[in-house]
Every structure is written in C-alpha cells, then in structure tokens.
Amino acid sequence: MKLRFGMVGGGEGSMIGPVHRLAAQHSGEAELVCGAFSSTPDRSYRSGQRLYQLAAHRCYASYSDMFAKEAALPADKRMNFVVIATPNHLHFPVAMAALAAGFHVVCDKPLTHDFNQAQLLRRRVLDSGLQFAVTYNYSGYAMLQEARDLVSRGSFGSLRRISCEYLQGWLAVDMRTNKQAQWRTDPVRAGSAGCFGDIGSHGYHLMEYVSGLPVTWVCADLSKHVPGRQLDDDGNVLLRFAGGAKGVLSASQVAAGEDNDIQIKVFGELGGFSWRLGEPDILNVRWLSEPNEVRRAKNDAELAPKRSIAGAPDGYLDAFAEIYRRFFAQLKGESHRGFPTIEEGVRGMQFLAAVVRSDEQGATWQPL
C-alpha cells in the first residue's frame, strides 16, 4: 500500500509545493491525496484540482478543516502524513495542529518563524511520538553522504577548516512584485533572517551534517544591499566548531549572475574534500600525501542503492526525494541512513537567532 499524504501551502505560484509532491512521489511509495493549498479557500480548491488533479472533496478550505476531516476518515483512506510548504511564519501553527491531529509531518526549512516556536514544537514532537522531518534537501545528495562517512570514519583525522558558500543572484534587484520574493523579504512572514533563513540555513545544516561537529560560536556580518530591503540579502559568518575546527559560512542572494551555487570544503589533519552543487555526483577528495581522488557514487554500492541509472548525474529532485525515501523507511520501521529531524530543525533556528543577534550587536561573537 502506498503512503498517503496531504499538503499545506504549495498552491498556485508556489515554487516548492510541486517539488515536494514530485520528491515524495519519486520512489512510488507515496501519493498526494489531499491538501489545503492556500489561505484563500477558492485558491486552495483551484490549486488542488488544477495543479494537483485531486478530487474536489479532498481539497480543503483550511488546514484545520483538513486535519479534522482527514482524521475522521477511515484509517485506510486518511492521509498518513502532512507536508508543510507554506511561508515560514505558518510552519509552527500548522505543524502543531498536524501533530495534535495525530499526523506525521514533513516540514520545509527553516523550521519556524523564531527559535522560541522551534523549542515549543520540539517539545510537542517528542511528546507526540510522531515522526518529523525537515527538508534540508541538499543533504540527500549521495556524495555528501559519502563525505560524511569519510569524516566519521576518521579518514581525514581531526577537522580543522570547514567552509561553505551559497550564492544566488535572483534578489540582486528589488523583486517586490515577485510572489516568491515577497514573503522571503518580509520579516512578518520570513522571520528575522532573510538570505540566511532561506539559504544560509541550508549551508549551516550541511556543515554540521558532513562534519558531525556542532557550531559553538558565530560572528556574523550581514548586509541589506538592495535599497528598501528589510532583511539581510548577503552575509558572512565566522564559525567555531566543537573540537577546534573553525570556518566561515557565506551566503548571498544578490550575487548577480549566479543561479544557485553551493560549495562546501572541509579539511582535517590528513586530508579533506570539496563538493559543489554544479557537479553534484562528484566528490573531490584530497589527501595529505596521496593523489587526490574524484569519487562518484558508482564506487560505493551502499551509497547508491537506487543508482540503476549508471553514471547519469543526479538532479535536485533525486536528492530531495532521498530525504523522503528515508522518512518513509522510518515510518515503515525499516533501516535507513537518517534524515534531518526536529533536532536539526531546532538547531537551525538557534543558529539563525545567534547570527541575527551577532549582526545586530555589531558583528560580535555569540555562543550557540
């Protein structure tokens, strides 16, 4: 039997809604069966029927309506989990309501509007016994799993330098007429971090994910380059990690001419690696005294169980789907390699709070 899921948000004009649907359905294990796609009932109905080809009676006017009615359906009909694909400020109330109604949750990042909400939500998740995934989707790329494995096996020795750069250019001009830009640049809907909430949070997660080391201190210098912008659109953050590694996280949405480029580099006593989104199937591995390596998924069957498509580069969707695949394994009680949970979600919000506080206090050091 396929898993059934509903979606909150993700309606007409949404960028990430269709991605969640495709990613969740990618493995053939799950199917979108219902949704409350917009804060306007009409748009929710229209999105559900036109965009997602759902039956009218599974398109709901609001998320509370959906949770109530789905919970009342027989067990073999009602949705098993809900995907939250709204602007950030709605993550918290929707997730709390979903958990209250007994549904597992997949929530987009950043987890909530602020760190307080994140802590409350974490408490609720732990009490509920329900599963909760946060879609830090880049951690689904096979070669970053490989990198994490190399680090955790000690192949590079103790880590020294961890850096990440995430550059986009689409907000290099005033984009206030663009739906995607509107809420991302609005403190009420996005939270107190703009560029760092939207993409810096991905970079932060990857750095902790591959290194296995928590960030302990941050010193952030953020910018609002575009006139009239209310949230950061660029910034650089000095980082210190447990165990003595140091690093820097750079993020920008005003890097004019860049589409979407993430790079991460890690160095330890014995070697290190680099990875970038542009060639995601490649992991460049460096060694102190051996020739450097170019690793690809082919070399590790465990990494690439799904890699029947020998050698063709994975796409964004494949990596996104990997997060879902592992979440499904968890729901089914099968073993898996892990996915970002409420804990990673909470840490992300703590990081953003520290970054914003550091910047507001004159780019001073803040503990995490």
Add this chain to the structure above:
Amino acid sequence: MKLRFGMVGGGEGSMIGPVHRLAAQHSGEAELVCGAFSSTPDRSYRSGQRLYQLAAHRCYASYSDMFAKEAALPADKRMNFVVIATPNHLHFPVAMAALAAGFHVVCDKPLTHDFNQAQLLRRRVLDSGLQFAVTYNYSGYAMLQEARDLVSRGSFGSLRRISCEYLQGWLAVDMRTNKQAQWRTDPVRAGSAGCFGDIGSHGYHLMEYVSGLPVTWVCADLSKHVPGRQLDDDGNVLLRFAGGAKGVLSASQVAAGEDNDIQIKVFGELGGFSWRLGEPDILNVRWLSEPNEVRRAKNDAELAPKRSIAGAPDGYLDAFAEIYRRFFAQLKGESHRGFPTIEEGVRGMQFLAAVVRSDEQGATWQPL
C-alpha cells in the same frame, strides 16, 4: 484526468523500466496502470505487484494478453498508451501489436532489431494515425534545445565540424553474469550493433538533433576489445553531413573508469558550442570574435517553463521526463517543442546498419 499507460518489459532487474515509470509520471499527467513486465508470467505478476504496486488484475502474463484485455476495458479505464522497455529484439513485435490494438506507443531506443523492421514499423505507424515516440532521452536537456535553437536561427552560420564522444566503462570486463550486459552483448537480442546500438545511437541522434543536418556518409572502425565479446564495445565513425559539415562520433563501453560521459561539440563559420552530460545545465557558447558565453536555462523563459527550481541542475530524470511531457502535449493536441518520433527511430536504425556495414567492409565509406 490523468493519462493511463501500460508497460511491456521493465520488470525485476530492469534498469530502464523504473526510469520510464518515473519519467512518465514526473509531470503528474500520467499514471502506470498495467503491464506485462516479463516474458515469464510469474515474474510479470511479481514485478507488477511488488515493483510497481499495481493491482493483480492489471498485471498481465504477456503483452498480447495485455493488449487484448486492455482494449476490451471501457474507455475511461483502459490504458492510453504503452511504454516498450524490453530488450531490442522485442521492440518490433510489441510495437506492431500495440498499434494493431489501437494504442499509442513510447518505445525505447534503438527502435528495432534491424533496419528492415524499422521500415515496416514506420509504415504501420503512419497508417495507424497513432502517436509514436522514441526515447532518445538526452535530447530532453534544456540546454541542447537552446543549442539547437541557436543553430537553427543561423547564429553560428553554416556548420563545419560536429563531433560527439560517448564514453562508458562498465563493459570493460567480461560481464556475462550481469543481466543488463547479457542482452546488450548478444546479437540475437541486441541486434547487429552493440555499443553503437546502445549508446552510439544516442550520440548520432544528438548530432542530427542539434545540427538539423542529416548524416550522409559514414566510415566506421569498430572494435570488440573484451575477449569473447560478439558485438562492438568501442568504435569511431567518420561522418559527413549534408551541406559540407564533417565530424566524428566516438563511443565506448570499455573506457575503464568512465561512468557515463557524453560530450558534443559543434562549430560553424561564426561560432559554436559544447555541452557535456556532467554539467548538463551549462551550454558553452563560443563566438568568432566575442567573448565566449556560459548559458544556463535561466536566461530563456521559453526553454525553462518548468524551471521553478531556480538554478538547481537538472538530472537525468528531468530530461527524460521532458520527452514524455511533449508526447503528452501531442496526445492532448497542445503545442510543444517536438520529440523524437518514428522518423528519428528509423533514421537511427539506418545509421546503425550503415555503421555495421562500413565496419564489416573494412571501414569503408557507406552512404546513408
């Protein structure tokens, strides 16, 4: 309403079956509803139920059984088209039967076992009035569409040099215990071309696709490097195109250490381009006297209607899905940018016949 499709072949152990399913379902417009997944009824049932989660009564013992029973279903239940994902030698009988039963067809490449079959099949397709697509899936990458558009607009002037190199390494050793390798290296099931049938055919299609120029002469030097191999596993083919362009197509499945690397380069009087599968979102454009360009899909809205995921590299699946997307548009009477049809399929078989003949006759020139 979603389009409904069945599959022939593509059962347990198939590489390309699951790819077709994912690609066809990618846009949310179609759904797999039935299949005859194996020449053994038991394996067909098992594949349909376990691999594809189909209801037992839509898993058929044979393709003839499937076509007969599906044709007898009411119009709103029966499949609309069939996907053929069998080894090459079955493409022809299955496609003929599907057309006879009134179903549109999506067929994997190469079209048939030999050129004769291809011509017969073409006749049948034209007589039937049904739609027929051949999944030369690499032509679904957005940047190759961009390349084709640049060429057809005359941006590069008259073309002079067209080359393509397609390298894989997985057949560098004897693989006769591997299911995927078995039929690909067996003349009875694969046809008279091995490496050139499997991957050289892709390269040939891309060269004509981007250039808009038919190949007119070939001179092929093929090899069977692995001891005991009955079909070519490597080769180089000199090409002449209508209008005076010349080129070379290289293909190898014994390029040890290569996964799956396709590159294509085209030069005309005023400039040219190169593209490679490793970074598929990039088109390198060269000009006689202007700075070279790196084009990405972002720069052309028409190219990237689906590119809501700003800037993240497309994967193999996205490009494969694009072929299906256009096929669906055709079925629905909507406008689209074209997909490989029976005509391209037939030309591919004609090319393979000429290549094999050239090689057999001492690497001499053969017309196409």
Add this chain to the structure above:
Amino acid sequence: MKLRFGMVGGGEGSMIGPVHRLAAQHSGEAELVCGAFSSTPDRSYRSGQRLYQLAAHRCYASYSDMFAKEAALPADKRMNFVVIATPNHLHFPVAMAALAAGFHVVCDKPLTHDFNQAQLLRRRVLDSGLQFAVTYNYSGYAMLQEARDLVSRGSFGSLRRISCEYLQGWLAVDMRTNKQAQWRTDPVRAGSAGCFGDIGSHGYHLMEYVSGLPVTWVCADLSKHVPGRQLDDDGNVLLRFAGGAKGVLSASQVAAGEDNDIQIKVFGELGGFSWRLGEPDILNVRWLSEPNEVRRAKNDAELAPKRSIAGAPDGYLDAFAEIYRRFFAQLKGESHRGFPTIEEGVRGMQFLAAVVRSDEQGATWQPL
C-alpha cells in the same frame, strides 16, 4: 642595453630566488650581474657561481659589501636595481641600504617585518626618488587586469561582495626540518603573521587591486592548528570596504591536499566575476540578465601585447614577469599599466597589523 640587477638572498635552497631571476630575465630586458645570496659568505659565493653562473668577483660576502662595491663601479657596469629575496625580517635593512646607495629596488612581499618599518621605508623611498616595486606577483595575470578594468569602468555597478580564498596544504604537518618552512613559521624572521603574511597578504592585495576599494575594517579569527606552531597557519577575516562592499578573506597553509589554489569572486549591482589560479587564462564574468561570459586574453589586444603565443595558458612565471616588465617600463620612462609600489607594500603591512591585532583581541573589529 640590458638592465643589470643584483640579488640579495635567493641562494641555495631558496624557492623564490630562482623565480625572481627567471621572471626578471623573461623579457630579455634585464640580466642578473651580481648578488649577496646568503648571510654566510661561503654560501653566497657558492650560490652565485653554481646556481647563477656569475663571475666570482660579482658574488659578494654581504649586501653592504655589494652595495658599496657596485656603487663604485662605472655607470655602464654597475647594477641598476636590486632584488630582495630574503626572509621577511631582512627586507627592511636591505632595502634601506639599497636606497641609501642609490639603487632602485624590487622587494618580495610582505614588505617588512612590521608596520613601523614599512612606514619608515616608505618615507625613505619617497625622499630618494628611486623606484620601488613589491612583487605581489598574482596581480600580473592578464585576466585580473581585465577584471580590474571591468570594475573600474563601472561595468558591474557599485560593488557589494568581495571574497578571496587562498589554500595551501604544505604546512599541514610539522615542517620544522624544511628550510622554507623554518623561517615562515618563526616570528623572529617572518613577522607577527604566518599564513596571512605569506599568502593572506597576496589575497588582500588582489582584493584591493581588482576592486579599487580600500579595506576599512577587519575582524580576524586565526588559528595555529599544527601543534607547536608559533604563528597562524589558517584563518578567516571578515572585511568591510569603502563604499559599503563587504567580504571575507580565507587563507590556509594546512588545507591538506591543496597545492596552491587562489580564488577570487566579486559581485556588484550589475554582475561580477570569478577567477582562480588553476585556470588563470579564464575570467568568468557574470551578468544580472545576460548570459555569463568566459573571457580570455585573446579578446583584448591591450591586455595581451605579449601574447604572441596564441591561447596557451600563462604560467606563474609569465605573470611574475609581467610585474618586472612594467617596472622596467617605469625605469625607462615608458608608459605601462602599473605595478605594486611601496604604497601597496605599506598597506599590506597595515592590513597584517590590523589582522593580528583583531585576532589577539578576541576576533574583534579593527579599523584599517
């Protein structure tokens, strides 16, 4: 007539001495005629005769001896300028003595042992009327000149983000038995900055060179990763530039597995560029709404007056030689595109002082 030069330092075991000789002689306009190559007279004689094939009477026991005796030679025999290729702590006394003896100077970077010396030396240079070049050699690459020109013409609008990363790995382990490492990791000979003095200083110079913007504030977090190391071997520095641009400079000599990789990225309102040492003939130029460009020297005759070797990548030596070429033009009263002078040398020392102070005071912001 060729220019004649002497060298101080650069004897047996020196890395940079032979580079200076080759770079200075590259254009055929200058010739090494004498030197005081070591602090030990015997080694100086041996280096001069064996390593540099000089006549015995032009190999001197000390630099003071050399300056005195060369100054006494007839004008058509004595050296015209001196190259200083000693460890850092000797730059100042040697340069002061050279100027006092009336010789033009080419000095390796960083300019001096500390900022105080740098200011004194600057005063002396200005009073002397002699020419003084500092070999920030990376600024000799043609494509960085192109980048600087694009910025200064306003092509990218007002700048927003400027970042540079310079990674080496050769000091990832204790190298105290290595002559090159010894003085670089010794505060007495290297100065108060280790990695930042040796390579961070190059990064800093390039950032100001291409942007045309002075750094105004720094916040530096330096590390001494290798046990027993007395000077920084890694670090990250937040930067603020005049006019509102911000950025980060990362440098490491413990990036295990890296040889010598410099990258620089600049973004403004309308576009930006990136450049890296690994492919130095390429400048990647990005535009807000136009396709990105890959520029090479061929496209600009002014950039490439010496580029008779069409299209072959420039090497380290070619770029180093370009600095000399311009210095010679200055000596001859010919026009040129500029080279790093005493002013850039002094700014580099001011930057290092601010970086070290920032780090010592807990990674706090320091003005420049």
Add this chain to the structure above:
Amino acid sequence: MKLRFGMVGGGEGSMIGPVHRLAAQHSGEAELVCGAFSSTPDRSYRSGQRLYQLAAHRCYASYSDMFAKEAALPADKRMNFVVIATPNHLHFPVAMAALAAGFHVVCDKPLTHDFNQAQLLRRRVLDSGLQFAVTYNYSGYAMLQEARDLVSRGSFGSLRRISCEYLQGWLAVDMRTNKQAQWRTDPVRAGSAGCFGDIGSHGYHLMEYVSGLPVTWVCADLSKHVPGRQLDDDGNVLLRFAGGAKGVLSASQVAAGEDNDIQIKVFGELGGFSWRLGEPDILNVRWLSEPNEVRRAKNDAELAPKRSIAGAPDGYLDAFAEIYRRFFAQLKGESHRGFPTIEEGVRGMQFLAAVVRSDEQGATWQPL
C-alpha cells in the same frame, strides 16, 4: 659556462622565434649569441639588434654566412647549437647546412617540407654524430610524462582507445593578410598538410609519446572549409596502433571561438587518463574499480625536479623549456628523461604523408 646558440628565422613578426629564445634561456644554461633571422639581410640585422639585443657582428645576412663565420670562431666563442625557427620549407636546407658545419640542431616541427627530406636528413644526422631535437613542445608538460610512465609501467594494462583533439579557431576566416597565416596556408612553404602539419602533428606525437605505441594505419578525412584555402584547415583521422588499440585524431584551425585546446584521452584494460592544455598541471587518472584520481606534479619528486614553485600551474613556456633542458643534459652527457629526436621528427613526416595520401585517395586506409 653557458651554452651558446644561434637562431635561423624567428625575426620580426615571428611568433615562435621569441618563444624559442625564452625557452632555451629559461634554465639559465644557454644564451642566444647570434642569428640569421630573416631571408632579407636588413631585416635579419634589425631583428637581431632590436628584438634580441645582439651585437651587430653576430647578426648575419644569411644562415650559410652564419654557419661559415661561426665555425671559424674560436671554440669558446662560437655557438654550440642552432635553433631553426623558419617556415617549414626551410627546415631541411638549414638543418643540412648546420650539420655540415658541425652544429647541433634544435628544429621546430614539422621536421621538413616532405617525408623524403625527412629521411635524407635523418641519414645525415646519424652520420654526423651530432644531437638533433624536434620541438614537440607539449611533451614537455610534467603530467604527460607522468601519464607516459603510468602506461609504460603497465598500470592501465594493454591499451584499447587513444584519442586526441586539438582545436584552434584563428583560421576560421580568411587570414591571408596575416604573416603567421600566410606561410601556414601556402603549400609551397608549409608542405602538403596545413592544419595537420601545424597542429595535428603535435597531436600525433603526443599520442605515440604517451602510449608508447606506433600508429600503423590511418584513414583521414580532411577539409578546406574557408573559401580559397589551399590546405586542410580541419580534419578527423581514424587510427590503428600496434597491439590492437584504436583511436581518432581530430584537429581544426577553424573551430571558431577556440583559442588553443588540446585534449588527450587514453584507456586500457585497467584504467586510463585524460589531460588537457587548459589545466596542464592536472592528470585525471581513471581506474576500473577504484576511485578516479587527480594527479599533480607534487606527488612525484622525479617528475618535478624544477618544481620549486609549489603548486602554481606551469605555463606553455615552462613545458617548452623542459625540452631544451633535456637537450642540454644530452649535450653535457648528463642523464635525462628523453626529448623528441630526429626519429620522432621523421615519424611525424611519415604520418603527415600517410594522412594526406589517405585523404587524397578518398579517405581510404593507408599503412604507416
């Protein structure tokens, strides 16, 4: 004592003359002392004095004059060897005269105007006992030496596929007003091969150099794309090597927008490598079942004796100089890694003759 050399050709407007001078002087072991730089005495004098800063009495009106007068000088004054940097048709008479006068020779490629001359010259060289180098300069790159070593040690097993592509674009339009283009496109001065003589000959040499395998058969399809052109400006050649490897050599001087891009790929039973001029310090090594490697010179001390400049990419000149360095070692009786001799020069001419014959006879196979 430095070696002394003279030059024939290479005067004003020459591209390769100054390169030879720089490359020969690069190691500090040799010095240009005389020359006959042009077929016009006046231009020869002017070039020698202005371009090369030579004393007037060492600038000669003709090469025969030079050989006669230099031979009459005392042994410690006269040149030790001559560099031939003329258009192709003069290589033969100049080399014959130089040998007759007792001078060692460094000759540019291709060796002579035709294969006949090459054979005669070879006889003369062998009889003379003098040293003779041909500047196939690309074989001076350290990483191609590494590739050759890997092949000869059997690391890749028996070779199967060897391919090379050399693309330039500067002749994409009629260049008959350009001095460099004039003689290269003139059969009287260049010989019977145009693009293949000028750059295809480099590719051919590299293929045999790295593989250690002689080409045994060729099938060439050449083109004259630019209207009015008398010699090939583009072509593709199928190749068979001793031992069963096959391959293809592509060369073009009409690849509009390309500067000077050489790539070579070799595959054997166990792995292979690729190299390209754009990143010459990198050798990509592929293995059947191990992760691929990125090798750099740092990993092999023997490869990089001169690599005091840790990690900075070598340039065209460094590699060119390596050929000279080895030639000097030969003259001095020191051990070295080999350089292209008269034998490689003769084979190059035999290859060109076979290529042209194959093309003229309808792109048929010709033995070598």
